[in-house]
Amino acid sequence: MLSITSQYLARFRRLDAGDGTPVLLPVTGAQRRFALVRAMDPHGRPDLVPMFFAFPRGTVDPVRLAAAANRLAARHPVLRARPTVLRGTPVLRLERPQVPVIQETCAPGEDAATVLRRALGRWAPEGAPLRLFLVPDGPEGTEEVLAVVLDHSACDGQSLARLVEELGAGYDEGASAEGPAPADVAAELAAYQDAVLRQLDAEERAGAPEAMAYWGERLRTVCEQDPVARPEPLSPGAPPSGSATLRIPAPSDGVPFPELLNACRAAAAVLYGAGQVVPLGYPWGGRPAGAAPVLGCFLNTVVFPTATGDAPTASATAAAWWDDLDHAATPFDAVVHAARAAGSGWRGRLDGMLTVDDTRRQPPLRLGGVTGREIHVDGRAVRGPFAVSVSQGPELRLRMVWDRAALPDHAAERAFAALADAVRTPVPTAG
Numbered sequence: 001m002l003s004i005t006s007q008y009l010a011r012f013r014r015l016d017a018g019d020g021t022p023v024l025l026p027v028t029g030a031q032r033r034f035a036l037v038r039a040m041d042p043h044g045r046p047d048l049v050p051m052f053f054a055f056p057r058g059t060v061d062p063v064r065l066a067a068a069a070n071r072l073a074a075r076h077p078v079l080r081a082r083p084t085v086l087r088g089t090p091v092l093r094l095e096r097p098q099v100p101v102i103q104e105t106c107a108p109g110e111d112a113a114t115v116l117r118r119a120l121g122r123w124a125p126e127g128a129p130l131r132l133f134l135v136p137d138g139p140e141g142t143e144e145v146l147a148v149v150l151d152h153s154a155c156d157g158q159s160l161a162r163l164v165e166e167l168g169a170g171y172d173e174g175a176s177a178e179g180p181a182p183a184d185v186a187a188e189l190a191a192y193q194d195a196v197l198r199q200l201d202a203e204e205r206a207g208a209p210e211a212m213a214y215w216g217e218r219l220r221t222v223c224e225q226d227p228v229a230r231p232e233p234l235s236p237g238a239p240p241s242g243s244a245t246l247r248i249p250a251p252s253d254g255v256p257f258p259e260l261l262n263a264c265r266a267a268a269a270v271l272y273g274a275g276q277v278v279p280l281g282y283p284w285g286g287r288p289a290g291a292a293p294v295l296g297c298f299l300n301t302v303v304f305p306t307a308t309g310d311a312p313t314a315s316a317t318a319a320a321w322w323d324d325l326d327h328a329a330t331p332f333d334a335v336v337h338a339a340r341a342a343g344s345g346w347r348g349r350l351d352g353m354l355t356v357d358d359t360r361r362q363p364p365l366r367l368g369g370v371t372g373r374e375i376h377v378d379g380r381a382v383r384g385p386f387a388v389s390v391s392q393g394p395e396l397r398l399r400m401v402w403d404r405a406a407l408p409d410h411a412a413e414r415a416f417a418a419l420a421d422a423v424r425t426p427v428p429t430a431g
Contacts, residue, residue, distance in 0.1 A: 066101040079295065102134070285299045
């Protein structure tokens with residue numbers, strides 16, 4: 001039987017008739033996951049990756065910024081492509097670079113965070129995958145906030161540093177600078193196509209029968225969970241999500257990833273009760289050998305069945321995680337198929353997400369010699385019941401956000417406390 005990746009490639013190749021229609025690009029398993037997630041969302045909402053930077057008011061020239069962003073999109077195919085589903089097949093359709101710089105204003109009593117939450121909430125999926133929003137922070141504020149926002153199908157967290165660096169460099173070139181030469185655009189497109197095809201080839205091998213058997217058995221008991229206690233309906237105007245953050249001194253070599261997974265198990269036990277098997281996702285992987293470092297060819301989402309009972313130890317979590325890494329390249333939709341074939345009722349929704357980054361690899365956005373101060377905009381809609389992000393650097397920053405329509409604040413705050421306690425006092429792991 002053909003693997004899911006082989007079936008996808010066969011369907012894709014039947015789409016491009018070579019008759020002069022707009023260029024279609026295939027998508028990787030990681031990108032197909034976002035098409036699956038959007039299809040399961042009743043409102044068809046996209047996943048967004050936003051970055052927010054505060055600048056002294058009047059710093060950012062919108063014309064100069066738009067020129068830099070559109071030169072960036074001309075260079076990188078994925079930043080001028082539109083995710084779409086054609087005859088049931090997810091693809092990217094290449095378009096002309098059209099990166100908008102949307103200038104918003106604050107009504108009396110509003111701040112930039114309120115305006116940006118509203119702007120991102122009305123994001124239209126069919127538009128440009130990269131969009132910029134510029135908002136003065138309140139009528140009398142001394143700052144303005146620039147939001148650099150991407151559709152997640154175009155970019156992952158590891159690509160953000162490169163994007164920020166290139167956007168700043170393009171801004172310094174000025175509004176009248178020429179775009180990339182046609183030969184450079186063609187070379188970048190060829191590199192992107194080559195990287196994606198190499199990735200799909202790796203995913204085809206990773207979807208072999210033995211990998212499907214592994215994931216089927218691994219996820220057979222996984223089932224999407226309902227929280228232990230559902231909250232009352234949100235009051236009108238209440239933010240759709242809650243958040244909690246903790247900064248603590250960082251160990252010299254950071255916190256090992258299995259310990260963070262085990263800490264998420266403690267949080268899941270509070271939220272879903274003991275004895276459950278909760279699907280937790282995390283990004284992992286690397287580029288296929290020989291692939292160019294293009295934007296848009298990025299990490300797979302691996303599923304970790306987080307048991308919430310007392311029996312699994314930190315050592316067991318680490319051992320299971322190491323075993324999973326041997327099959328981490330199996331594309332997400334193939335993993336879902338394997339689980340369902342093994343008898344699981346899991347449809348592919350993740351009840352938790354863990355991401356980890358190194359703050360020392362995140363350059364600030366500099367525009368015209370002025371460095372922006374990265375900030376958070378809380379209260380935005382989030383995908384799934386809860387998500388944990390960990391930033392490792394000179395200090396360790398733990399952050400958890402949750403969907404307040406699914407989880408009451410008091411339960412989420414207790415879960416975050418359990419997470420933080422587990423990170424502060426990890427149980428020694430074997431090996």
